[in-house]
Amino acid sequence: MSVKELEREQAPKQAGFGLTGWLRWAWRTLTSMRTALILLFLLALGSVPGSLVPQRSVDPDKVARLYDQNPALAEWYDRLQLFEVFTSVWFAAVYLLLFTSLVGCIIPRTLTYARELRRKPPAAPKHVTKLPHHAVIEHGPGVEEAARRLRRLRFRVVTGDGWVSAEKGYLRETGNLFFHVALIGILLAIGAGSLYGYRGNVLVVEGDGFANTVAAYDRFIPGSQVSAESLEPFSLQLGDFAVSYQVEGEKRGQALDYTAHLKVNDSPSAPARDVDLKVNDPLEIGGTQTYLIGNGYAPVFKVTDGKGQVAYEGPVVCLIEDKATMTSGCVLKAPDAQPAQLGFLLRFLPSSVALRDGTYASAFPGDLNPEVQLLGAFSGDLGLRDGQPQSVYELAPPEKLKKLKPLLMGTSVPKPLAVGQSVDLPGGAGRLQYTGVKQWITLQIAYDPGRLPALLFAGTAVVSIALSLLIRRRRVFVRVTADGAAEVGGLTRTEGSAAGFAEEFADIVKVLSAGEKDVR
Template structure:
């Protein structure tokens, strides 16, 4: 006796699911979010916003004096902003984090898209759909007697279409420049970011005023710059060794006072003992190995000879800075802190220092007021000075500007005004204590910027290719066309001749595709007179 088991069969056992490591899943999802185009755009926007404080607030690497003044003007807010790195924005941790995230996001976006684009370039245009009349652009016309698929393909190839012939069908595609330009734009953007990073790490720059004369020679060391900034990967010993001496400066002006030419001639001394003479101008820098020397400005340094009451003479050749007047009016200070030292005791009273604050006029007017020059060239040079005697405050150890007097010393009465006078070239001024000041002459000076930007070629090339890629991505359009040559159906009005059917499909929005499709069909059919748009019911 056979026993039948009528119980329902149990379902087959499911294979155990593999447990997903939550850490790996989190890392994978985070990477996908970081490398998405949306995240890249957000990071690019954040980078632009983060750069705003760097352009609004003074930065220590560019103008430390203005940073110090900001602390004086805003004693409560400045320390808090300093803790957040707002006075060193481009070297702060948060700006670097956004920068690196954007760099990583762009690289993560580019690599898979580049792989897909290369794969698309290697693929052949797809076969024609069965019903071309359903495409946005469609035409049916009588085929010329010699028309065949190879002849149609030859016409398309002359118009730079990628063509594939499949029997009596021709498939063609065009507009890969759009994706190529898109990738080129993003690769160039990565190159720009890389160039900025390399320039920030390994670049350096410094500014210096160089007065003519051997005694004012300048050597390329950090200590001799008025202001300098070295990258984090640059040490003072990495600066290229050379020395510069300004031998001559030439400036030509039009009758209106506008400058027509600036030219500086310097002597360059190398470490091997060799020397050469070189010239450079505003738009033609002097190249010294990896460093470029730029001419930023120029001016005059009045030579003032002061003879104190003990008969000891001192000479000051201090540069006066331009006030912004187009006729080169300058202001500055000539200080004599070591004047009036008693030759018997070798001691100087602390209140016997003297300084002269005022204006230099390359072309002084013939009558008062003597407040501005009438021409930038030296036609009637004169100085208009105010004399101060007292304690200049130089012994306090507090940094200050060499182009202005300490107004605090004037306010507290430690520095007192003792007179003022206009001096023409060669004129002498006798002060109340018998000391004299003579305006001996002037020397030209130039403002130099010495810079090393190791990635400037990369930035130039990347910026150019970025624009090319942007134009390609904006103006190129992907589109496809198909042609099919078929014998007519029974009863066709063509009397037994072949028909040529064409269809077109733009891959993206392309307002001019209809005109391009019509011109293409006309070119393929020898002349476009027989072309007619397809109507409902055409086969």
């Protein structure tokens, strides 16, 4: 064996970090202030897509429209859970890590702060005049008088043999701790809202109503602790919906105001009351808030089948194709028509005008000249009875339907129908009559028990961070010399606040001098 090999064997082996060491390191890293700030930044950064990308829980129509316009991008958004940002796995992970980090920061700091509150200010140094701020008062106050005057300035005071030590600014650390406690409170409030709150969307046509039951929602997202009995038992009826638009100028056609006139029953036994629902002015009943988030048109049709029976009569909700003009696409299904089911593809033009090329378009979003184009009429199996889910805004696959020819308007560009006009289907298949126009609105109903606590904690966080930034920890010392003079010194314990303390120290000296003019 060589000498080097012998030395290697005899050399002490370095101890490994071990599992306990790694866990301790991970915990210290997670509960450090730097990690908490990074996680808070990531939480704020992760909220940005929730504002920029349409959320399924808020506006499923925009999500569907994005799939139609850019399916590849929408697919990636879905993989990254950007359509459900606030319920995504990655957002929840940041949320829980931040919560853990804050708790790990607060507990030891609170214990340290509690010990600091019980600790008395230190004794005055022997050479007070060597402190950053100092002054000498000829014929200054004695120890007891100096202590009394400093207490009047809200200092914590300790006296000794010929000296006075005073300190204040403890609220700085109090503000710091309360800020972090408020952040935990906000996280808990958000968590309570996720567990015990719910939200849902519903579409209501003029003349129709809505009762706050699970079955009445078009989309309902409950918290894990929500049951059907948790919902506030209110109902509402939509009388009419009014929209005002800019009628001239560069912003012609821009919406100025939306108002939904409702009849609201706060409970089954409560009398109806009139409510005007507007954007950003929600209806609140028992903590449940109802927001107006969308609107559109629902033209009214009457379909008569080949046997002369009314197969369908009522409004048809149309999806907006062009927001600027409110041009909308409609699908009408008449599954009860005989001898064959009937389906129609239509386009609604709120302010229809004829263009030079023979086509038609809407020139204004308001219903100044509401007309409907019949784009296609079909008969056959609509697929409504085969047990497969189907969108109300789409017809069955073309192979199941027979297109009724010719298009009944006489040209390749169908002439729109005005209110009251009708068209006969070929071969005695029936008739489609356009009888009027209604409007629809979409409502978001939300109950969030953590909303008010989150607001209170947010306010607490703002006040606390202001205390933490504006208040500085400072100390003042007084030594009474044998000739009756008082040496006064002061310093701050907050970095960067020395300049601001100079003026305060001068005022403290004036109070201690009690009118003495000989201050140097």
